[in-house]
Amino acid sequence: xxxxxxxxxxxxxxxxxxxxxxxxxxxxxxxxxxxxxxxxxxxxxxxxxxxxxxxxxxxxxxxxxxxxxxxxxxxxxxxxxxxxxxxxxxxxxxxxxxxxxxxxxxxxxxxxxxxxxxxxxxxxxxxxxxxxxxxxxxxxxxxxxxxxxxxxxxxxxxxxxxxxxxxxxxxxxxxxxxxxxxxxxxxxxxxxxxxxxxxxxxxxxxxxxxxxxxxxxxxxxxxxxxxxxxxxxxxxxxxxxxxxxxxxxxxxxxxxxxxxxxxxxxxxxxxxxxxxxxxxxxxxxxxxxxxxxxxxxxxxxxx
Numbered sequence: 001x002x003x004x005x006x007x008x009x010x011x012x013x014x015x016x017x018x019x020x021x022x023x024x025x026x027x028x029x030x031x032x033x034x035x036x037x038x039x040x041x042x043x044x045x046x047x048x049x050x051x052x053x054x055x056x057x058x059x060x061x062x063x064x065x066x067x068x069x070x071x072x073x074x075x076x077x078x079x080x081x082x083x084x085x086x087x088x089x090x091x092x093x094x095x096x097x098x099x100x101x102x103x104x105x106x107x108x109x110x111x112x113x114x115x116x117x118x119x120x121x122x123x124x125x126x127x128x129x130x131x132x133x134x135x136x137x138x139x140x141x142x143x144x145x146x147x148x149x150x151x152x153x154x155x156x157x158x159x160x161x162x163x164x165x166x167x168x169x170x171x172x173x174x175x176x177x178x179x180x181x182x183x184x185x186x187x188x189x190x191x192x193x194x195x196x197x198x199x200x201x202x203x204x205x206x207x208x209x210x211x212x213x214x215x216x217x218x219x220x221x222x223x224x225x226x227x228x229x230x231x232x233x234x235x236x237x238x239x240x241x242x243x244x245x246x247x248x249x250x251x252x253x254x255x256x257x258x259x260x261x262x263x264x265x266x267x268x269x270x271x272x273x274x275x276x277x278x279x280x281x282x283x284x285x286x287x288x289x290x291x292x293x294x295x296x297x298x299x300x301x302x303x
Contacts, residue, residue: 001106001107001108001109001110001118001121001122002105002106002107002122003105003106003122003125003126003129004103004104004105004106004126004129005103005104005126005129005130005133006101006102006103006104006133007101007102007133007134007136007137008099008100008101008102009099009100009101009102009136009137009140009141010098010099010141011098011099011100011140011141012095012098012100013070013071013093013094013095013100014069014070015140016093016100016102016136016140017069017070017071017073017093019136019139019140020073020091020102020136021048021064021067021073022047023043023044023047023048023049023050023062024043024047025139026050027041028135028139028144028145029132029135029136029138029139029145030132030135031128031129031131031132031135031256031259032052032057032128033052033057034135034147034149034256034260035056035057035149035256035259035260035263036054036055036056036057036260036263037149038054039052039053039054039055039056039057040052040053040054044063048063048064049061049062049063049064050062050063053081055267055269056260056263056264056266056267056269057263058079058080058081058082059079059080059081060077060078060079060080060081061077061078061080062075062076062077062078062089063075063076070093070095071092071093072090072091072092072093073090073091074088074089074090075088075089075090076088077089077106085108085109085110086108087106087107087108088106088107088108089104089105089106089107090104090105091103091104091105092105102133102136102137104129104132104133106125106129119209120208120209122209123208123209123211124208127208127255127259128259131253131255131256131259134252134253135147135253135256138250138253145249145253146248146249146250146253146291146292147247147248147249147250147253147256148247148248148249149245149246149247149256149257149260150245150246150247150248151245152243152244152245152246152297153243153244154241154242154243154244154302155241155242155243155244155299156239156240156241156242157237157239157240157241157242157299158239159236159237159238159239160197160198160220160236160237161220161221161222161223161224161225161234161235161236162200162202162216162218162219162220162221162234162235162236162237163185163188163189163194163218163219163221163225163228163232163233163234164181164185164202164216164217164218164219164232164233164234164235165181165184165185165216165217165218165231165232165233166204166214166215166216166233167181167214167215167216167217168205168212168213168214169212169213170211170212171208171211171212171213172211174213174215175251175252178201178215178217181217182199182217184231184232185217185218185219185232186219188228188229188232189219189221192225194219194221194222194225195221195222195223196219196220196221197219197220197221197222198219198220198281199218199219199220199281199282200218200219200220200279200280200281200282201215201216201217201218201279201280202215202216202218202237202277202278202279203215203277203278203279203280204216204277216233216235218235220237237276237279238276240273240276240301241273241301241302242278242299242300242301242302243261243264243270243299243300243302244297244298244299244300245257245260245261245297245298245300246295246296246297246298247295247296247297247298248292248293248294248295248296249291249292249294250291250292250294251286251291251294251296254280254296254298257280257296257298258298261278261298261300265300270300270302271302271303272300272301272302272303273301273302273303275301276301277301278298278299278300278301279298279299280296280297280298280299281296281297281299282294282295282296283295283296283297
């Protein structure tokens with residue numbers, strides 16, 4: 001099983017190498033450690049190996065096995081829980097001018113009886129690597145990752161009437177498509193002088209292997225809206241109980257919140273209510289707020 005993701009970082013290779021060769025610098029951008037702040041992390045005195053133990057992220061260890069300064073680093077990765085497995089991973093760095101291409105690879109294998117899950121597992125690991133590289137890029141370029149999680153816990157959500165646009169598109173195009181959808185919904189609301197309570201996105205389906213998602217870009221409104229244009233739909237989110245996770249930072253990093261909630265589901269910390277699609281609510285105006293200060297609450301319906 002081979003997984004590979006790359007990103008261009010506006011920094012020299014030596015600056016990136018310094019971070020990825022020192023496990024003390026991994027915690028701010030690791031796509032897994034962010035999910036479980038209380039996980040136990042033990043870093044060796046020489047910073048060339050580390051061990052972790054948590055409930056959501058399991059346990060394991062990783063160590064540097066080979067390196068060429070500013071060019072590449074290879075690691076041995078051993079997972080101990082929830083299932084024992086081994087992987088070889090590496091970073092390669094290729095600098096051109098002021099930009100460096102960082103490529104993160106993993107080679108591993110699955111037990112034969114899990115052969116039917118190979119595409120899905122590769123897709124999810126690839127998504128984790130993609131999130132990790134985006135955070136590494138932010139950490140290298142700005143000195144911090146604009147992605148903070150606050151675990152708000154179980155909360156009640158009051159019934160809300162909606163007007164919105166339901167769309168299926170490729171995940172790489174979601175940002176552009178969502179901006180277009182919200183523009184149309186907001187224009188309609190302004191034209192009809194609707195009282196808007198919330199701006200939100202409801203996620204009906206994620207198809208990670210095919211990199212597709214189905215969502216509704218919606219406004220929560222007072223009352224109902226009739227005679228909608230053909231492209232718009234109306235609906236309701238009923239009274240429900242949700243686990244709420246607040247994300248502060250760039251929308252680009254919202255995957256950290258969603259990955260954490262799904263990890264909590266796998267760990268049986270919460271029980272997902274599949275009858276209601278999960279959703280996120282935007283608490284401030286992206287046009288008037290710095291990206292690092294954007295606040296989003298992710299609502300995961302639970303039983």
